[in-house]
Amino acid sequence: MSGAAGNAAAFRRGACPTLPAPMATGDGLLARLALAGPLTPPQAAGLAALARDCGNGIIEVTARGKLQLRGLDAVGAARLAEGVGALGLALREGLGIETSALAGRDPAEAFDPRPLAAAIAQAAQVAGLADRLAPKVSVGIDGGGALGLAGRDLDIAVSPAAAGFRIAAAGVAIGRTPAPGPVVLALLERLAALGPQARMRDLLAAEGAAALGAGLVPAEGRVPSPGEPVGRHALAEGRHGAGRCALGLALPFGQIEAEGLQALAGRAAELGADFIEPAGGRALVIGPLDEARADALAQAAGAAGLIVDAADPLRRIAACPGAPACGSARFATRALARQLVRGLAGGRTVHVSGCVKGCAHPGRADLTIVGLDEGAGIVVEGTPRDAPVRIVPFDAAAGVVRAFLESELG
Ligand code: SF4
CATH class of the missing domain: 3.30.413.10 (Sulfite Reductase Hemoprotein, domain 1)
Incomplete structure (x- = not known):
């Protein structure tokens, strides 16, 4: 997207700030990054350096697990975009499709949500849905693991059911299906037909849950609970080896300064971690670590003022x-x-x-x-x-x- 087109996109009503189209705030421009995958510790340190060099040095993780950098000016925003590219960070574009921070690594998941999320994203792109939907429309694919997506303002949510997948529209269960991809895409098309600013709650109010769920089996199965990212999370053995975990840390009010993130990334690398993933709930999930190394990282993070105990007020x-x-x-x-x-x-x-x-x-x-x-x-x-x-x-x-x-x- 060209700079002019990006800025035009930013001024769509309700548009979200992005890297090419940052948003003006009281302390300068704010750019939001929706990462396509986890950061390595060197990438996290590099991003911290960019936050300091291009903006005011503050990095935020949002309630939905997106990164934000603040205090940019126009020149800094352009340098940030270049720097993000140089770090090799892949960003998600188009329709917002969310999965948990531990998707594909979590042994408690009923299914790996990433292939379904990728298939829906690709089909939505081919259909040009992102340009016909309200900017904040989002789809959540919840594999049913430790860090569930419940509690997020999702227009459509897919989660595991006893046989198949449970579909919820604006938080209301509308049915169960063995093939969620076509159901999600059909719902998005109906939403787009309602207008470019419509959200799923508007479609639900207009048509009702029964009409939206026509053709689906009545929904059963547990509703995934909201995941608490702070603490230890077991990792799938096949991918990370036996006894490995990820450590979840929350940022007070969702913020960390560049120096703090660089120090955290450096300590994580010393302890052998190879991923730092922003997580919903204004948190970072870091691993793989064995128990002793998770203890060491928690101690360092707590000393630096990060939240390492879910019971912290x-x-x-x-x-x-x-x-x-x-x-x-x-x-x-x-x-x-x-x-x-x-x-x-x-x-x-x-x-x-x-x-x-x-x-x-x-x-x-x-x-x-x-x-x-x-x-x-x-x-x-x-x-x-x-x-x-x-x-x-x-x-x-x-x-x-x-x-x-x-x-x-x-
Ligand atoms: S809620 Fe806070 S951050 Fe959001 S617009 Fe109001 S003052 Fe600004």
């Missing part, structure tokens, strides 16, 4: 970049989030959002603090778009929220 607080990084933010979200994390007990979830868009957390949280024109809105068991129970001045938000956490939420 930082894991339950989501905060978007906020001010000054985002021009839409009404306040410094992460500063408030860090003040709140110490008092976060009892498994409660908190979402701190600079505006009603709610980029950091698509679902509900026990408590949401949202930046509004009038001040900080406090929403109980909802999203940033829900009605707040109180609106308080921004500089009073930390104290009020602590009181909520200690009393109102019990």
Whole structure:
């Protein structure tokens, strides 16, 4: 895609930032990379160097496991694109088709989702579907392993069923089939016919689950649970040898600085790891490692401030970049989030959002603090778009929220 065409694509309503078409934010341009495969440790270190040299040195992993680099200008964005090519990083293009970070390596998977994902991607490309669908339309192929895709805002999800594959449209099971590829492509064609901004929830509302699932067997089988990437994950013996695992680490608020990623990649390489894969849930999954080496890497990552324990309260607080990084933010979200994390007990979830868009957390949280024109809105068991129970001045938000956490939420 030419630069002009790329920029035009970026201005499609709801378009996602990409490497050729980065998005303007409060701290410069943001480029998102959808990797086609894992990074090697040297590639991760190289990408960190590019983040520092071409942008502001901040690398993010999104809730859907995509990489973002921030603080670019036009020249830096062009140099980044060249540098990514020089590192040999393959990027996914076209329709968004997601699989888990451990796809094909996970012994708990009922099937390897990658061949099906590749076949659907190729057929969608031949049919020109990406140009006829809303930019955020995505398909998830869930092999049923440890890092399930449940909880993501997928338009279509395929997961294992007792006999065949379960198909869900906008999170609603519509049936089971032995041949999911043609079913997914037919659903995408129906979605495209509804209009270039339509999402599957619109098609579901217009036609109903029964109509969308006509010709399918009623859905059965378990719904894959959302995977927690933080911790150890067994790896398939055939590919990695016996007793090997991958170590999942989460990034506080989804961010790591270039120096931190370079140090992590260097230590991973010293310990013999050959892949670093961004994972859904703002995490990195690194392997293969034996138990002792996984311990050593976890120790180094924890000392560097990464989240190595799924029970860490930082894991339950989501905060978007906020001010000054985002021009839409009404306040410094992460500063408030860090003040709140110490008092976060009892498994409660908190979402701190600079505006009603709610980029950091698509679902509900026990408590949401949202930046509004009038001040900080406090929403109980909802999203940033829900009605707040109180609106308080921004500089009073930390104290009020602590009181909520200690009393109102019990
Ligand atoms: S939620 Fe609002 S303030 Fe936060 S990153 Fe998204 S657009 Fe910016």
